[in-house]
Amino acid sequence: MKKRFLKTILPIMLLITAVFLIGSGCGNPDPIYDQYNFWPDIDQDGFGDASVNGTFYSIAGAPANYVRDYSDCDDTNIAVNPDAIEVPDNEIDENCNGLFGITFYKDSDNDGFGDPNSGSEYELNFGDPAPDGMVYNDADCDDTNDMINPLADEVVGNGIDDNCDGDIDIVEYYKDADGDGYGAGSALPPPATGVNNNLDCDDNNPNVHPYAMEVENGIDDDCDGIIDEII
Structure with missing residues (x-):
């Protein structure tokens, strides 16, 4: 038994002790x-x-x-951090996911103008197409009728604000020089014809008018008084 202890058990004990001593000397055990x-x-x-x-x-x-x-x-x-709540329409990526919160509006009648009472927030990149059935603007005053919107012709005698300008059955025509559907300047004297709005801020550029997509080009594309805003 003594010989077995000296030849087998003792060397194992010494080896374990050596490993422990060497290991404890390599680095600090406190993380x-x-x-x-x-x-x-x-x-x-x-x-x-x-x-x-x-x-x-x-x-x-x-x-x-x-x-x-x-x-x-x-x-x-x-x-602004990954745990933040995204705030729509402010050009800031609050939650650091590379996307921006934008409010879109339902366009039930598919006339290109949205219902102001139907806003929903989506996260996407600026300039991306609107989600299906949605648009960027909230300019429709009757989203159940595609003949009623800011580009519609005002029809006299129907008791409806067809072009959503706040006036009913009042028809005034404005020159639309660039053919984008939006007029500019003063009302034309009868029997002139044109469009029933004067919302265009640059009637020489068909890409510039209300509700156009704003792009970074040094121009107020959407006629809101702000140049190169992201939405």
């Missing part, structure tokens, strides 16, 4: 001293700045307002 990448969290929302490279620190030695996350797309704004 707070291990090195990790940290990113600055300037706005202190718990998410690090995605636009900068990480820096190695231990958990114990990391500076204040540094975190091990790098998913914040705007580290100067506490309301």
Whole structure:
């Protein structure tokens, strides 16, 4: 038994002891001293700045307002981070998913103009087509009738505001020089003909009129008084 202990059990015990001693000398057993990448969290929302490279620190030695996350797309704004709620129509990607919240409106009569009481928010890229059955604008005053919308002709005597301008059975004609359906200038004297609205802000460009898609070109494409807004 003694020989067996000396030849078998003792060497195993010595080996285990050696492994334990050597292992305990390799690095600190406390994980707070291990090195990790940290990113600055300037706005202190718990998410690090995605636009900068990480820096190695231990958990114990990391500076204040540094975190091990790098998913914040705007580290100067506490309301912008992956956990934020997307706010529609403000050109900001609050939840950092690369998309923007935009309000679209149901166009039940398919005349290109939406019902102002049917807005729904969708997240997509600016310039993407509207979801099926929806449009970007809320300009329709009767979304059950495709003959009633801002481009319709006002019909005298029917008691309806056909062109959604707030007037009933009042017909005035305006020159539409670019043929986009939107007129400009002062009302033409009878018996002139034209269009029943004067909503165009550039009657020499058929791509510029109310409810047109705004694009980044230095022009107020949709006649809302703002140049190159995203929506």
